Amino acid sequence: xxxxxxxxxxxxxxxxxxxxxxxxxxxxxxxxxxxxxxxxxxxxxxxxxxxxxxxxxxxxxxxxxxxxxxxxxxxxxxxxxxxxxxxxxxxxxxxxxxxxxxxxxxxxxxxxxxxxxxxxxxxxxxxxxxxxxxxxxxxxxxxxxxxxxxxxxxxxxxxxxxxxxxxxxxxxxxxxxxxxxxxxxxxxxxxxxxxxxxxxxxxxxxxxxxx
Amino acid sequence: xxxxxxxxxxxxxxxxxxxxxxxxxxxxxxxxxxxxxxxxxxxxxxxxxxxxxxxxxxxxxxxxxxxxxxxxxxxxxxxxxxxxxxxxxxxxxxxxxxxxxxxxxxxxxxxxxxxxxxxxxxxxxxxxxxxxxxxxxxxxxxxxxxxxxxxxxxxxxxxxxxxxxxxxxxxxxxxxxxxxx
Numbered sequence: 001x002x003x004x005x006x007x008x009x010x011x012x013x014x015x016x017x018x019x020x021x022x023x024x025x026x027x028x029x030x031x032x033x034x035x036x037x038x039x040x041x042x043x044x045x046x047x048x049x050x051x052x053x054x055x056x057x058x059x060x061x062x063x064x065x066x067x068x069x070x071x072x073x074x075x076x077x078x079x080x081x082x083x084x085x086x087x088x089x090x091x092x093x094x095x096x097x098x099x100x101x102x103x104x105x106x107x108x109x110x111x112x113x114x115x116x117x118x119x120x121x122x123x124x125x126x127x128x129x130x131x132x133x134x135x136x137x138x139x140x141x142x143x144x145x146x147x148x149x150x151x152x153x154x155x156x157x158x159x160x161x162x163x164x165x166x167x168x169x170x171x172x173x174x175x176x177x178x179x180x181x182x183x184x185x186x187x188x189x190x191x192x193x194x195x196x197x198x199x200x201x202x203x204x205x206x207x208x209x210x211x
Numbered sequence: 212x213x214x215x216x217x218x219x220x221x222x223x224x225x226x227x228x229x230x231x232x233x234x235x236x237x238x239x240x241x242x243x244x245x246x247x248x249x250x251x252x253x254x255x256x257x258x259x260x261x262x263x264x265x266x267x268x269x270x271x272x273x274x275x276x277x278x279x280x281x282x283x284x285x286x287x288x289x290x291x292x293x294x295x296x297x298x299x300x301x302x303x304x305x306x307x308x309x310x311x312x313x314x315x316x317x318x319x320x321x322x323x324x325x326x327x328x329x330x331x332x333x334x335x336x337x338x339x340x341x342x343x344x345x346x347x348x349x350x351x352x353x354x355x356x357x358x359x360x361x362x363x364x365x366x367x368x369x370x371x372x373x374x375x376x377x378x379x380x381x382x383x384x385x386x387x388x389x390x391x392x
Contacts, residue, residue: 001337001354003242003328005267010273011235015377038366061373081278082291151275153295168327211271211384 020150021077027142035135035173043177047157056180060103065172068096072165076143079158080150100187107183119182125189132167132174132193140166140201152209159205167197218284227276245293253301262330264300270384271296336386344379347372
């Protein structure tokens with residue numbers, strides 16, 4: 001087959017494909033709704049969910065997790081493009097990480113010394129460390145599904161950022177159940193859960209995002 | 212140079228909106244540039260071997276054309292795909308380089324009057340498609356038939372042919388991946 005024949009066959013294929021971001025949101029939104037429903041069925045929401053909207057200390061976790069999710073989704077969409085790795089900007093991730101560390105320091109300073117240990121350990125470490133990765137499965141899977149239509153040249157990095165995005169979104173979902181309001185608890189343990197999912201996703205990306 | 216960049220961008224924008232002619236012109240403009248790139252890197256593959264890689268890259272560009280952001284320049288996007296696929300192709304072929312030289316004799320001695328854009332891999336892959344997909348790709352590519360002609364011949368709707376062609380091209384990329392690895 002010569003190249004002009006191939007060009008003729010390629011040009012005849014005018015099936016349009018949805019853009020990456022359109023495809024991504026199309027599956028991510030249902031995935032998050034399902035994750036929220038699963039959380040509600042398995043653990044229920046915290047009983048005072050409506051009241052904590054006045055509590056800044058508790059609200060920061062949504063600020064952090066939702067910002068991390070949005071920033072990571074944006075970065076994943078850039079990395080999913082072939083030229084993405086040369087145009088991507090990763091510093092917004094550092095800003096979010098800085099904000100998380102800042103929150104942690106602020107909580108450390110403002111928590112009375114005798115309450116520190118209780119605040120860090122809380123009562124639900126294991127629930128948190130199991131629930132966040134479990135709730136991540138759907139959003140991370142949805143993001144991978146969309147990214148496979150992309151063309152990344154850095155599969156492991158793209159996988160990692162997808163893991164970050166999906167697990168941060170899962171953490172925001174989990175926060176509707178989580179009763180631990182001290183940043184000492186949630187910054188520490190949410191981060192650990194998110195880092196775990198991110199590492200696994202990097203390995204998955206390395207395998208399934210090749211093209 | 213700048214005019215050329217805009218030109219490619221306009222062609223691909225029109226192509227992604229479904230303009231078949233603009234797309235043909237885009238691919239025709241891109242092919243020689245890719246050929247130069249591949250030959251500069253892999254002269255040892257011979258003309259036909261290089262053209263295999265060129266066609267592989269063209270197929271990848273086709274299947275990933277929706278990843279181009281219309282507000283971004285075309286060339287970095289295009290070269291990124293080319294680089295990724297060329298490295299991939301040479302790596303895959305590099306593993307076979309321990310073959311005795313006799314196996315390449317025929318290729319090295321390829322007569323100068325043969326079509327330099329003729330390649331063999333793609334035809335092999337097309338032969339591995341299921342019967343109907345093979346017919347569709349052959350009719351449209353090699354015989355230059357139109358969608359409606361193929362639709363009439365296979366007694367399918369044009370829409371169904373369109374979808375089948377798209378699937379067939381995706382399958383070609385998958386077959387190719389399996390075949391060279």
